Amino acid sequence: xxxxxxxxxxxxxxxxxxxxxxxxxxxxxxxxxxxxxxxxxxxxxxxxxxxxxxxxxxxxxxxxxxxxxxxxxxxxxxxxxxxxxxxxxxxxxxxxxxxxxxxxxxxxxxxxxxxxxxxxxxxxxxxxxxxxxxxxxxxxxxxxxxxxxxxxxxxxxxxxxxxxxxxxxxxxxxxxxxxxxxxxxxxxxxxxxxxxxxxxxxxxxxxxxxxxxxxxxxxxxxxxxxxxxxxxxxx
Amino acid sequence: xxxxxxxxxxxxxxxxxxxxxxxxxxxxxxxxxxxxxxxxxxxxxxxxxxxxxxxxxxxxxxxxxxxxxxxxxxxxxxxxxxxxxxxxxxxxxxxxxxxxxxxxxxxxx
Numbered sequence: 001x002x003x004x005x006x007x008x009x010x011x012x013x014x015x016x017x018x019x020x021x022x023x024x025x026x027x028x029x030x031x032x033x034x035x036x037x038x039x040x041x042x043x044x045x046x047x048x049x050x051x052x053x054x055x056x057x058x059x060x061x062x063x064x065x066x067x068x069x070x071x072x073x074x075x076x077x078x079x080x081x082x083x084x085x086x087x088x089x090x091x092x093x094x095x096x097x098x099x100x101x102x103x104x105x106x107x108x109x110x111x112x113x114x115x116x117x118x119x120x121x122x123x124x125x126x127x128x129x130x131x132x133x134x135x136x137x138x139x140x141x142x143x144x145x146x147x148x149x150x151x152x153x154x155x156x157x158x159x160x161x162x163x164x165x166x167x168x169x170x171x172x173x174x175x176x177x178x179x180x181x182x183x184x185x186x187x188x189x190x191x192x193x194x195x196x197x198x199x200x201x202x203x204x205x206x207x208x209x210x211x212x213x214x215x216x217x218x219x220x221x222x223x224x225x226x227x228x229x230x231x232x233x234x235x
Numbered sequence: 236x237x238x239x240x241x242x243x244x245x246x247x248x249x250x251x252x253x254x255x256x257x258x259x260x261x262x263x264x265x266x267x268x269x270x271x272x273x274x275x276x277x278x279x280x281x282x283x284x285x286x287x288x289x290x291x292x293x294x295x296x297x298x299x300x301x302x303x304x305x306x307x308x309x310x311x312x313x314x315x316x317x318x319x320x321x322x323x324x325x326x327x328x329x330x331x332x333x334x335x336x337x338x339x340x341x342x343x344x
Contacts, residue, residue, distance in 0.1 A: 169335050
């Protein structure tokens, strides 16, 4: 444990997650407020943030719980909202392959939108797989710990922030900070463009399936452009 | 008491399903070769999925059409430029928020 905490890459991953933590703070507060409003006790609220550990799923679960939805409906809806984790898992798989199963399971538990985006960049930058894994662990733990704090504060303090401040906007802004460095190649730009248009066009899909459908459309578009580019260069 | 039971059943089932989703392909491809086309496609997961997550939060905030859409779009573009030029995620959040507040103040809603 001691050599994990003093590890250079662990510390770098931990520190680099701070802006994302700041951006996600209003989201964590909202989750805590919602949990309290839905009638859970502190243990239930922290159970959600610590075990489910997904803002989108927590918000859906809280809404459905308050509306008196059956357990099966809540479970199915949250599962659909978490389908993107399948994609993150697949994209992470080649990088985590050299690691022992114990590490794969630990990092999978910490696999969120932010940890995924941050650590895949670190893995792409090269180096030993252990360095990337340490960076991932640092970032993932930073996010997990702060998520518990923000959820608990939201649970106790309630809606302290006036809605007119629009602080919920820090959530997309923290994603923008993660997205922009990814858009270095034209296929990546096309993938983003197609996904962005598709998510609006498919807004009518139930259970927010437009997210996953738009993601798949963007990935397909990026892959096609990438393949075409590779052929052009070969000529 | 019944509510508590339901909440904990939900936490454990949803938590388990989330973990299974997160581990799925990491475990699957730990012992198998990944097809080349799939590996090529997966390079675009970050660009496509992050955009799919961001755009609805900017263009379709909340459940109803929001008068904030225009200032939000403008602020997101400003934040993207800051993230690109200064390579600072923190700068993007701070400048983006300030841009949104200015936008809301000057744009008639």
